[in-house]
Amino acid sequence: MALTLQTIKNRSTFVHIRNSGNFIKGEFINVQFLEDSSLNGAMAVGFTATKKVGNAVKRNKAKRLMRELARKVLIKYGKINSYYVLIAKNSIFSASFATLEMELIKLISC
């Protein structure tokens, strides 16, 4: 499977997704989702950890966790030609990795 996972790097695309995409609320992470046919069969992921999550160490840790989740979950279950933005919540550190996986699968599939 030749599915490539791009990362979103521009602020303008983040704003675009936030304005026109869907917002799905979860227990540990929130997801923003937008379908776009101009991606040519790829999938793009962005990660957001605000200052509410904690200091720099905690924000980095949250991003790493979400990156790992994206690699394991989104490649299998995600839709092609779509943007995903994962937003960390404060409770992400209290959950184990397996529960996070289950949560993300549930959020994506609905």
Add this chain to the structure above:
RNA sequence: UCAGAUGGUGCGAUGAUCGCUUGAGCAAUCAAGAGGAAAGUCCGGGCUCCUCUGGAAAAUAAAACCAGGUAACUCCUGGCAGACGUAAGUCUAGGGAAAGUGCAACAGAAAAUACACCGCCCGAUAGGGUAAGGGUGAAAUGGUAAGGUAAAAGCUUACCGCAUGACUGGUAACAGUUGUGGCAAGGCAAACCCUUUUAGGAGUAAGGCCAAAUAGGAAUAACAAUUAAUUUCCAGUUAAGUUAUUCGGGUAGGCUGCUUGAAACAAAUGGAGACAUUUGUUCUAGAUUAAUGAUCAUCAAAUUUAGCAAUAAAUUUACAGAACCCGGCUUAUGCACCAUCUGUUGCA
């Protein structure tokens, strides 16, 4: 044993699987990959650009016991003085109040030139002498004792304090000894200020290079049946216009700056120490939505729960993430360990 002082060290280890960043390689793959504070951005430098021929003064800001260390510092080391502590030790913006200006609520007679409010003494009053006694205040113009006097007073003497000359020790700050003076010079300079010393400004988003699209600029050539100016007409010229080519500036973006450096480690030598010198070995992060993670196993540590205990289960560790680079300071920090030292109690 308990309580403390100073200085220092470490932060999980090993293996497997899946991944991330950089470098090398055609490729397979191989190698490397966060800290003592990376933090706050509080100081000092390197590096780069700007201003200036070079300097000086003013202004502003900072520093302020002595000697040394350092590329430099407001940093560090050693010492001196003062304060605190039973002690080991700790702390100190620690120059100048006799250049000048200013401040001190309330209370108190008086808060700074003691014009004496009460009191004491002389005296018939007027007036004079007197800082010993008022009980205020944070602070009241040397303290105690004796002599002295009308009452008093460094007025005199002794001791203590203070100031100052000389000598001795010390590189010096300073300390000690001894003589002299007879108390003069109250406090606040983290109030203004004075003295001495230091400082040009901006920052790697500095600076350098490459360079789309769009818009605009310049040059050259061509087109003219157009418009305007040259008083009118014709020709010419100039300025507008269109097309083509070229040029440089420059935005997005990219490359560089970027990691070999006052470098790290080890040993020896010098020094009381900070530190310096020599020799050897090593190359040790370079991201830009910003790289170190996830899962499993064993061992080690901590916490919680259950248990009389052995032990079992769960959770993972404190503070915290490089962003041009060094030297410091400050702040945040759990646990374990090491070295030297002090006091107390008990025993010998």
Add this chain to the structure above:
RNA sequence: UGGGGCGUCGCCAAGCGGUAAGGCACCGGCUUUUGGAGCCGGCAUUCGUAGGUUCGAAUCCUACCGCCCCAG
């Protein structure tokens, strides 16, 4: 990266070396049949935190914490 400012009662704030003004809100009382309005009284013990200077600090100095603004 560099520069500047603020923090005082629940809210808005004055004071800038000598016992922390005021307004709104809140509480109690008076008045009223009741409420409102009015009148009287009450409400700051670490002046963001810690240390220092001083006889004395909200005020001066130093270091932290939080918030806001400006330039690039």
